[in-house]
Amino acid sequence: MIAEICGQDPQHPRSAATSIKKAVRRQQLLEEKRMERRLEIAREVQAGSLPERPPVLPGYEIAAASGLTTETLSDYGGRVG
Numbered sequence: 115m116i117a118e119i120c121g122q123d124p125q126h127p128r129s130a131a132t133s134i135k136k137a138v139r140r141q142q143l144l145e146e147k148r149m150e151r152r153l154e155i156a157r158e159v160q161a162g163s164l165p166e167r168p169p170v171l172p173g174y175e176i177a178a179a180s181g182l183t184t185e186t187l188s189d190y191g192g193r194v195g
Contacts, residue, residue, distance in 0.1 A: 157182070 161180075168176040
């Protein structure tokens with residue numbers, strides 16, 4: 115059935131297998147793109163929640179650092195990336 119939909123010879127066993135592999139890979143690529151977008155949104159949210167510069171308090175020296183990550187956690191500790 116898949117091979118017929120894809121216009122391939124349904125009698126050829128590799129045709130169906132190739133079509134299925136391509137469909138699975140296409141789904142994987144779509145999921146990767148969705149995950150990349152989610153991480154991009156998470157980075158934007160995190161960056162937007164930080165002040166542009168540390169506050170000035172007489173008598174105190176304040177320093178901060180922030181780095182990029184390839185994954186993030188939800189409020190419940192579930193892995194997103």
